[in-house]
Amino acid sequence: MDTMKDATLPAARLLGGASGAGPGLGPRMARQRARRMALGLMDLLVVWQQRMESRACLQAMNDARLRDIGLTRLEVRCESDKPFWRR
Numbered sequence: 001m002d003t004m005k006d007a008t009l010p011a012a013r014l015l016g017g018a019s020g021a022g023p024g025l026g027p028r029m030a031r032q033r034a035r036r037m038a039l040g041l042m043d044l045l046v047v048w049q050q051r052m053e054s055r056a057c058l059q060a061m062n063d064a065r066l067r068d069i070g071l072t073r074l075e076v077r078c079e080s081d082k083p084f085w086r087r
Contacts, residue, residue: 048084055080 025033058066058076066076 051087052084055082055084 058071059080061076063073066073
């Protein structure tokens with residue numbers, strides 16, 4: 001088996017065409033799929049940014065405000081310690 005062919009197989013499958021991946025997509029369909037993937041990635045990056053900002057905002061709140069929204073300092077610390085990619 002050709003190693004160069006193996007190296008490109010996952011990317012080719014992602015776009016829907018390659019040996020062993022069934023009939024290939026036309027250029028228009030491949031562009032649409034790539035566009036959807038790019039938009040999905042952008043959405044994910046926005047969600048991650050919002051999580052980081054929300055957690056930073058919680059950390060900046062004083063105890064009185066935290067009581068108003070029903071959170072303790074420990075709960076805020078636990079939430080803030082999470083990585084941005086975790087809910």
